[in-house]
Amino acid sequence: MKNPNKPSVETVLKTIVTLAVVGVAGTLLALQIKISTEKEIKRAFDDIRLTSEITRNLQFHEALEIARRLAPTVIPYPQGEIILRSKDGGVIKLGINRYAVMNKVVEENRILLVWGIIALLVSLELAIILAYMITYPIRRLSWAMEAIAKGDHQIKVPIKGAFVCELENLIRAFNNMAIQLQQWRRLQSQISRMDRLASMGEMVSGVAHEIRNPLAAMRIHLELLMEMRDSLPAEAQENLEFLSGEIDRITDTVERFLLFARPHRGRIENLPIGQVISWATQMIRSLAPSGVIHLETRVQNPDQLVEADPGKLRQVLLNLISNGIDAMPNGGKLVIWTKIEGDRLAIGVDDTGEPIPLDMVDRIFEPFVTTKPNGTGLGLAIVKKLVEEMGGYISLSTGDGVTSFKISLNTAPKGTSSVYEEAH
Template identity: 30%
Template sequence: MPISNLIDKDLLFKILDVVEAGIIFVDREGQILYINNSAEQYRNIKAKERLGTSVVMCHPEPVHGRVREILENFKKGEIAKRHKIIYTNGRYYENVYNVVRDENGEYLGLVLETRDITEKFMLEKELKKMNEELERKVKERTEEIRIAYEHLRKAQEFLMQAEKMSSIGRFVAGLAHEINNPLDGIQNCIRAVLSDPDDKQKLREYLNLALEGLYRIELIVRRLLDYAKPHIFEKEELNINDVIEEVLAIVQFRINEKKIEIKKKLSSAKLIVEGDFHYLEQALTNIVFNAVDAVDFGGRIEIETGGDKETVFIKVKDNGHGIPEDILSKIFDPFFTTKPSGTGLGLYLSYNVISGHGGKIEVKSKVGKGSTFTVVLPRKTLNVQEKDIKYEGSYY
C-alpha cells in the first residue's frame, strides 16, 4: 500500500503543527486554508479567526500592497521568492512563497513558509556595525599614520638642516684653522722684521717665510673655490681599469720615493661605468695618495677591481698605520686632516665626486693594520659571456 494512503489529513496537520517554520496555505485567490501552530505564534494570530480570510491581513499594514502584488505575480507564473518583513512584535522574519500546482500544471495556490531570522538578522546587523567601526578605526589610524609621517618628515628636514648647519660650522672652523696657521706665521715674520729692520739677512729669510705663508693661503682659497663650484660631469662610457692605470701613472713618483710595493688585481672583464674620466681620476688619485701617505717606507698597497651585473668596485688596501675609530667618521669632512701639510679637501672631493656618479665609498680600518677604501659605482653594461678573471701583478 502506498505510504500516501497511510497518512490521512489529520495526521498531516499534526506533523505540520510540530514544524518549526510557520506554514500557511492559501488558495489561488489568496484566502487562507490552513495555518500551523508556528505561524500562529510568529504572527500572533488565531487560526480559527483567520481561516477563509485574505492572507494579506496576516501581514503588517505597511506591506499589504506589496503582498497583494506578490500574489498577483504568482498567478502570472512567478517562481518562489524570499521577502524579509518586520512584524509588530519586533522580531525579524523571512517569508518564502512556494507555488502549488496540480498534475496538469494549473495554479492552485501558495504555501507561505515563515522563519524567524531575528538572531541571524541581528548578527548581520552587528557584523555590519563592527565593519563600519573597523572602517572608521582604519580611517582614523590611517590619518594618525599620515600625521605621524608628516611629523617624521618635518623632523627629518629639521635634522637635515641641523646637520647642514653643523657641517657649515665645521667647514668654517676648518677654513679658519687652515688660514689662521699661515697667517700667524706671516704676522710673526712681520713682527720680527719690524723689531730689527736693519738685519738684511734676517729680513730676506722672514720675507721668504711670509711669502710661503701667502702661497699656502692662496692654495687653500684656490682649492676651496674649485670645490665650491658645482660639478658638471661630462659623462662617457669608460673602463674603470683604464682610470686606475692612469691614476697609478700619476702617483708613480711618490711610489718610487717610498719604495712602495703595488699589487694589482684588476678584472679582465670590461668594467664599464658612465662617468667623467677627469673627475673620477682625481677622486681615485686622492684615495691612492691617501694610501701612499699612510704607509711607511717599503710599504704595500693592493688595488683590486671587480663587479657584478649592477655595480663595479675599486678596492685600495694599504698596510699603513690605520685610522683611529674616533676619527673614522670625519675623514670625508672638509678641512679634516691628520697630515701636517694637508688641506683636508682631497677625500672631501672624492666623496662628492663618487656620490655625484651615483656611487659610494666604504672605509674599513684598524689601527696598526691598515685601511681599505672601497669605491662602488653603477655598472653601465655587462657582457654575460665574459668571466670576471683577475690579472695580478706586483711592482715597486
C-alpha cells in the first residue's frame, strides 16, 4: 500500500532531473548574460574614450551633446568616475547606465533566451518521460506482488517495456520466483491432498471391513430365505427381492470404498488405443438407450500404443461413459476422442448433458463430491486415483454446453510391440 507521507520513486526522479536541467540551463544562461554584460561595459568605455578625443576640441554644450549621442550607455552623473574636458575648460562627469546596458544585453540575447526557455520545457518533458519509463516496470512489479499477496499465483509481469537491463533482470527474477511459488503451492496442495486421502483411506478401509462382515452374514441368511421363497406370500417375496437389491447396492458401495482405500499397482502394458476405444464403443451401445444417445468417435491413430493397465483403463472409461450417459436422461451426444500430444496420448470423453456446477468443477475429483442425489462421490475420485497409478493425469473442462473429461497417458516408445502381438 502506498504511504502518503513518502514520495514515490517517479516523483523523486522527476524532481532530481528537473532540478538538474534547471540548474544547468540557469548556469549557462547566467554565464552568457555575464559575458554579454562585460562586453557591453567594455564597449561603453571604448565609446567614452572615443568621445573624449572628440570633445577635447569642442565647447562645453557641444561636448555634452556629442557625449550623449556617441555613448548611449553612458549618462551624466555628478559622482561619475569618468571625466571629460571641453575646449573651453568645462568638466563633464559621466557614469555607466547599467539599466541601458542590461536592456541592450537582453535585446541582443533575446533569441537565446527564447531557445533557452524552449529547451528547458523540452528537457522537463523528457524528464517526465524518462521517470515514467524507469518507474512503470517498478509499479507493475508492485501490482504483481500485491496480486500474489491476495492469492493470485498465476500473475506474470511481461519483460517487454523494461527500460534498463537491471529492471529486466529484476522482472525476470520476479517471474521465476512467482513460478517457483506457484509450483510450491501446487506441491503443498498435492501433499495436503495425499495426507488427507491417506487418512481418509485408513478410515474408509476400516469402516468398509466392519460393514463387510455383517453384510456377508446378511447375504447368507437372505440366500437361505430365498430358497424358501416359494412357500412365502407374494408380498414377502417382493420384500426379499427389494432387500436383495439393497444388499447388492451396499456391497457395491463397500467395494468402491475398498477400491479407493487400498493401493493397487496393477500391470502396465502397451495397448493399441483403437482396440480400447472399440471396447468403449460397445459398452456405450449396451448401456445407452437405443436411439437416445448419439455416439461419435474421433480416433487420431488407432494403432498408437499407450502405456496403461488394461483393467484400470477400461474401468476409468466405463465410469466416465456411465457418468456421461447419466447426465443425458433426455438424450444427447457422447464423443470419445484421442489425440497425440508429444510423447503423450490424450483420451477424451465429452457429453452434452447437464453441466457440472461451476462451484464444483475444482472439487469434482475429491472424495464424496457428487452431483447425483444418490451418488457416493467416489466414482471420479477412483478414476483420478487409477489414472495417476498409470502415470497419467485427468482434467475437466466445461463450456458451450459440453462437459469434457481429458485423460493424458504416456505413449509407448517407438519400436515396441503391443501386448496382443506379444501374445501371438
